[in-house]
Amino acid sequence: MDSALIPEGVKRCSFGKFIFWIIVVGAVLLWGVFAMLLCWFKGLNQTNMNDAYGFAVWIWADLAVIALGGGAFFTGLLRYIFGKDELKNIINYAVLIGFICYSSALLILAIDIGQPLRGWFIFWHANVHSMLTEVAFCLSCYFAVLTIEYIPLILENRQVDKVPFFHNLSHNMHGIMAIFAATGAFLSFFHQGSLGGVAGVLFGRPFAYREGVFIWPWTFFLFTWSAAACGPCFTIFITWITEKITRKKLVKKNVIMLLAKIAGWMLATYTIAKIIDTWYWAAVTVPSKGFTLMDFYSNNPLYGIWILVLEIVICGVVPSIILITKKGRESSFLLISAVFLGALGACVNRWVMVLQVMAVPVMTFESWPMYFPSWQEIATTILPVAYGIILIMISYRYLPIFPQEREIEQIG
Amino acid sequence: MSTLDDKAEETVEQVETTKCPEKEQKNRACGIILIFFVIGLVGSLAVGWLIFPKLLYSQKKQPIDFNHVVHVAAVEDGCESCHYFREDGSFSGVPKLAQCVGCHEEAQGENPEELKFVEEHVTKGNEVPWLVYSRQPDCVFFSHASHIKMGKLDCVVCHGHIGESKHSRVYEENRLTGYSRDIWGKNLAGLKKDTWDRMKMDDCAECHAELKAKGETVTTLPWPINWMPRPYEKPASSQVRVNIQKDACFVCHK
């Protein structure tokens, strides 16, 4: 039925099956949209956030998807700036995932703010000293870059490409993509960092506060670093899932291996940096404010020291070791476990840097406030996932996302 | 239908791109395109400049047609005779009925508006629901005291020559925001010639910035208003000091 739209030389499932799944995921999407509309029209009382949890699951989701979307900028950086040419075979998908992640982040931000219609104040009346301003600026600019990177892909659709103007446009955009990628990397570096800065500058919150250099706290660099490490992990992980679902190989192994190796080294160095940071924070920064490390991890039912072990050891040390060893990378099981853990590590880190920051009581006479998201929050957080799946489904079906697919298919 | 159209267009395109089109045809096509462009341009300009303002503002008449000239002539202290400062430093703004009754217990002349005023409001004790041209949004805190008493500003600077009006002009209310048109200014394009043409935040800022550029102490007011009739004698303004620091937002907002 839609065969004219499908890229040449590749096989896709039947249109019926495709539509069926679109409807299934679409239902979830609609549920999220409903919750989103509730939040917009009735206000944020629809959530379980409160004055202690001014930032909650949304901000976590925001930070997490941006970290996971970091695969786009880092792969782009490697491909266009450092000339890792093999990566051209996965860059499309990395861009697509990045596009989904960033658009989701913007959407969540639009739901999260109390007065969405005034959201543009962050640009118009910008306070340049606020990390959030930096986030908003770089985020939206980089989203523009991602859109620019994604457009040529759309233009490469068989039917669209027939239009000469679009064909030329796509061609020209490819031509100067390196410039865009460089700008993107620049922007990305700053907003990933400033997301880390969001928590790190809070000198009223000893759990989050980090010392640093110039205006940037250490978390600024750690966040960028972890995004560069975990983003590619997530790209590999999603590629693997896509391969499992489509039941075919889409990217050649050497590409995956290269990306995994780089991600592994990034993750390893990040983990070391994170350990040093944690140690310095626990030994120097925190005691100077009158706290001990365990003040942050005890006397509450949820945020135990396990969370630190999970973040640093299980999601940091373990996957780093797997990914930097050749044997580890080559075992499919270990590789996938490692990239999953790596991606999880970023999520846990963002969780801690958002929710635990809110939970730790600072005044001595306060207690740990606990929080569980309302269904509206959960639905709106799942909304981007559903949206991402749909966009991947459509893009995969109609666009030449995987340049090697045809080749592999012919060989296979 | 649509499929037919598509096909038709496809053929047209093919004709245009593959075969070399004839000049005349092209010119004619260009002409038509241009005409449509002009139609769009003119139409939207008309909408934007003529129809849109009519739609945006509703026109309201003041309950009583007020003659400032007569009143200014009759009172001794100019504007401040009726628009005075209260003891607590607040500004009285538009006079209340109680003030008017001082003179208008009974009609003083035969002006139908005055008769109406006495009949409908004075005798019945109903306040006049004046429409205030310069009413600012609720979020604005404006201190008349600091501008008039300390800044020695003339009323005219912001309110223009309302003191010379013989009739109350139509009050235009923005249907979207509910505010008076005077805030944005009569000129829809937002252009202004005189200081009193507009009352937006930028206008406050502009004036303060201008004074800043002139140094902290301002000896003369920075606009040519010497020829204007002054409701009260302008005091020596050598001590006028204007707030020029970038101040906290809540100095003007509440």
Place this chain on the structure above:
Amino acid sequence: MKVCRRSFLSLIIGGAAGTALSPLPLKLMDDSSIWSQAWPWTPVPEDGEVSHVGSICTLCPGGCGITVRKVNDRAIKIEGMKGHPVNNGGICVLGLSGLQLLYGPTRVKTPLKRVGARGEGRWEKISWDEAIAEVVKKLGGLREKGKSHTVACISGTDRGTVAQLLGRFLTVYGSPNFIRIPSIQDSYELTMHLMQGVQASAGFDVENADFVLSFGSGLIEGWGSPVRMIKANSKWKERGKVVQIESRLSNTAAKADKWVPINPGTEAALALAIANVIIQKSLYNADFVKNYSSGFEEFKQMVLNEFSPDDVSGITGVSASTIESLAKSFAGSSKPLAVCGRGQGETPGSLNEFMAVHTLNALVGNIDKKGGVWTVPDPDYIKWPEVEMDRIAANGMSKARIDGAGSKRYPDTRYLLDRLPNAINSGKEYPVEALFVAGANPVYTIPDSKAVKEAFNKVPFVVSFSSYMDETAVNSDLILPNHVFLERYEDVPTPVGLQKPIIGLSKPVVKPLFNTKHLGDVILLMAKAFGGQIAKAFPWDSYEVCLKETLGNKWDKLINDGFWADSNFRPAVWGGAFHTPSRKFEFVNKGKAESIKIEGDEKAYPLILMPYDSMRLASGFIGDPPFVIKTVEDTVLKGKEIVVEVNPKSARGFREGDQAILSTPKGSVKVRVHHFNGIMPGLVALPRGLGHTAYDEYLADKGVNFNELIGPVEDPVSGLNAAWGIRAKLTRA
């Protein structure tokens, strides 16, 4: 047709260009951004001329001066009146929220007549003429039948012109049953009456006291005139000491210089043990005891025999050494003051305890002295001609009071409202055929709510004069709404506990908002409708005329300053202060001080439930307005559930925040448990002032009314309610 698409495109581009060149986009953008910053549904308060009106707050008997800020006709904020002798600028949380009562949704806006069943809340709006006619018809009928004494009236106060008019009306109509809401005032009046032979209220010169020994009084929690007491407390912080004797770490205890935990209900014994030490060590004021008191020797013997510190230590749980040191520091201070009356003083309490504590004051000779307890006569400005009763009235007035006050059993007690429900329910006395309620909310404030409601249901005609839809109003047949305090004139004589007589004047700050009428005017109208002697007793055209006439030359000062203080007032000198038969202070010795036994069986109910009071919980006839209920902590109220305090030791497995059933012999309710180390093990404390069923959605159905869980316990001497707690148990929900 051929160029259709391109032309269309061209049209769009032209349109876009034209629009961009017009002010439309910028203007629209600007306007919508303005719109998004000032939603039309957010109220914009009107600005205008600011004025201030001085008045008196009558939300509690504290009598604070207030200054109401107005903008045009609207009252904007209530503030404390600077220079007022009671509160000098300070104001309490309830007083601050008064405007929420004025403008709030609980107002009764017009006379209402019940159409549904009692308490169902279905009303018919009627006119004032109809309403008054209805009352007059009903009362007239009773009077004709010679049953005028079956009319009773519950009033929040018996002082001031309005209460006096009400009492006068009842007298001339022919009923002896004017009943004041009970409080520690009853006990103090009785104490003064028995020991000093005066009919006066007790005033406390707290500002000048330098050692305050408080037997469970919530000095800073609403006892006396709240703001004044809190101000005094601040003075004590600078120079003075406070010792709080209480089984729970109340705010007063926490702020006191010393907190002495005591087994509840044993305060009288402790007071007498302190007296024991004072007498034994001859620390008492010999001049006073020798020259101005009588009965000291018997008292001395009784105290020395029965209240040695060691014995009392066993009863009270206060160590003998503590008792001794308390006695020493009390008697050793230059201006010591002992006070009692638990919490805010809403339960009268055991007379023995009051007399024991008052004895301490006598021993150190601080009666009518600086920093002591003063005898405060009522201001005597109400000098109306004696009423002339007709035959029916005289006949009615000769009947015994239904509450038993003034009877042989309780000859000295003036009002016994707590006995009224039982009197009605038991049917032993005559039935009550009609009941007026003014300035009071007995359905809520009288203990044993079940019995109170039952009694109300037995009264065929209940008239409420409440301004608000409170529990009593809901359970009445007719509501004749009074103006609220910010809409009416009213004289407010000496606030409770003040040591000098003053008069305050409530003034109409705003014009009455609704179709309400001043209670004084309603009484005058009723009297006029009756005619005859009744009408004759009320020769005024309106309440305002009556008030002006009554206040005479004080009126101008009251209008200008808001209050009038008797500058000539001095405390009585000992020589002429006492009007007992001996003309001396009587150390009244009525045998062994019986301690009040509380209701309930210890085995079935291992715990003791006690109420506690808080400034943030109005437990009188006014319920918490929204602002006040907002200040209530979540360790008191959580959602709709009330939180009870228990010591972790006696929590018996109930964890913090657990749900539980709290049962007493009177009833059981669902509560949440809060562990509090400041409460004595074995006790459960429940806040008073919650559990309203009427009022607005901000207050109704939140928590539990303490009075549902407790019944009155009659003091054997006075008949007043002396219950200080009740046995209770906590079980799993």
Place this chain on the structure above:
Amino acid sequence: MLPFSFEWIWDLSHMVFMGGLWYALTIIGLGMTYCIIKAAVDTCKGKGGHCGH
């Protein structure tokens, strides 16, 4: 955000921050403009593989 807004202050942080922003926006804007214009020119020149096949 714009230098002519009265909130604008010429200080280091504004210059660095806004400088970075406008730099990025300029690159994105110019880049895209270049691509679109060039594509349009190319199309007019008759380039574009698929056309007319």
Place this chain on the structure above:
Amino acid sequence: MKEQHKNTKAKKYGMVIDLDKCTGCGACMAACMAENNVPFKKDESNKLDSITWMRVYSLTNGKKFPEADMCYIPRPCMHCEAHNGHAPCVSVCPAVATDYNHETGIVSQIYTRCFGCRYCMAACPYHARYFNWWDPVWPDGMEKYLSPNVSPRMRGVVEKCSFCFHRYQLAMNKAYVEGRRELEEDEYQTSCTQACPAGAIIFGDLNNPGHAVNQIAKPDPKHGGRPMNPHAFRLLERLGTNPKVYYLSSREWVRRAGDNYIKDEGKQGNH
């Protein structure tokens, strides 16, 4: 000219709250709500979404009966000066909806500018900032008592204590009309200060040695305003927020509860 400058020396309005005198009566809370048009809703027992610019916390010494002790601590906005006005909340606000007024030392909050990102709430360790989770609704007729001096907020914005800045503005207006530029101490007092029945709250210019706040707290300008009065302390001083609200207590455990200390850590923070 020079003299004028001297006269208009920057103020630093601050508060001293005497915790020995504070009885926890809640008057300051209600006074604040009534003055500042603070909304209320049906259930305010969840203190995590209950707007109370001034909130009275209660703290206990953690000991068992009968050694247990309790103290109330009213907490307005601390109007942190931090370093040169970079209060925790001010520097993070992305839209300049809150800023530090160097002339009075008051941290402002502009509701119409705020778009509700709540970053300032995350930054404030005192929980002094409140979000309007609901549209404010006054029962029919009750909006009559709303004060025109403070604009009612809308849903989705953050609000907090302003030290009743509108009172400063109004007092200044009066001064201007009388030809003055300076205020007397009693001309500008916050609503809570005025209402407090215990007189536990004192308000004034910390920079002015003639004002009671300065005399009592004795802020030490060399050490970031640390109080020189041994009974005075500030909340969470160690975080470097440099708050302008000082507390007084004669009880050591209360003073120690004002900040975090590692067990057995010397009492250098509190003298």
